Amino acid sequence: MSKTWKQSEEWRDFFTIADELRERMLMASDVTVPENPYLSLTISQARACRAVVSLLPAHPEGVGLKLLADKLKVSAAAASEMVEVLVRKGVLQRQQSSVDRRAVCITLSDRARRQVAQVENFVSRQWTELLSTFSEAEQETWSRLVTRLKNRILEGE
Numbered sequence: 001m002s003k004t005w006k007q008s009e010e011w012r013d014f015f016t017i018a019d020e021l022r023e024r025m026l027m028a029s030d031v032t033v034p035e036n037p038y039l040s041l042t043i044s045q046a047r048a049c050r051a052v053v054s055l056l057p058a059h060p061e062g063v064g065l066k067l068l069a070d071k072l073k074v075s076a077a078a079a080s081e082m083v084e085v086l087v088r089k090g091v092l093q094r095q096q097s098s099v100d101r102r103a104v105c106i107t108l109s110d111r112a113r114r115q116v117a118q119v120e121n122f123v124s125r126q127w128t129e130l131l132s133t134f135s136e137a138e139q140e141t142w143s144r145l146v147t148r149l150k151n152r153i154l155e156g157e
Contacts, residue, residue, distance in 0.1 A: 021123060021126055021127075024122075024126060025119060025122050025123065025126075028122055041086075041089070041091070044082065045082065045085065045086055045089075045091075047072065048068070048072060048079070048082045048083070048086060049086065049091055049092070049108075049112070051063075051068055051071045051072055052068065052092065052106055052107070052108060053108065053116055054071075055067060055068065055071060056107065056108070059105075061095075061097065061098065061099070061105050061107075062095055062097070062104075062105020062106050062107040063105065063106045063107070064097075064103060064104070064105065064106070065079055065080055065083065065104060065106065068083070068106060083106055090109050090111060090112075091108070091109055091111075091112045092106055092107065092108060092109060092112070093106070093107050093108070093109050094106055095107060
């Protein structure tokens, strides 16, 4: 008989892993940046930053306000207010679109780009180290399962 989600404790393990990686990152000397703006972000502000980061690969010039609002499931006005706060904190930048002069594109500040790169490098190293104890077949299985889980979650958006 297979476990149901109510019987399973894996979800707790998943969050424990995420929490531990976050804690290690905060303690790592190669991730810290003087006057780190991320330490003062609210959960909503951090969520907005993560949304911008996730949308930038498909929109390298910058993310439109409507697209960001849709991703965050908030009104354009709420997204605009959040962006303004993050611009003042030095995390995001607003730029005029080179394609449509009426449009504003939202990007990460240079400091935020450096911080994101540091975090991604740190997490990548940690992840590689953690998975190095698994066989190649186990690593491939883990990768497939995590991708399926991510896709399943994102389909619900």
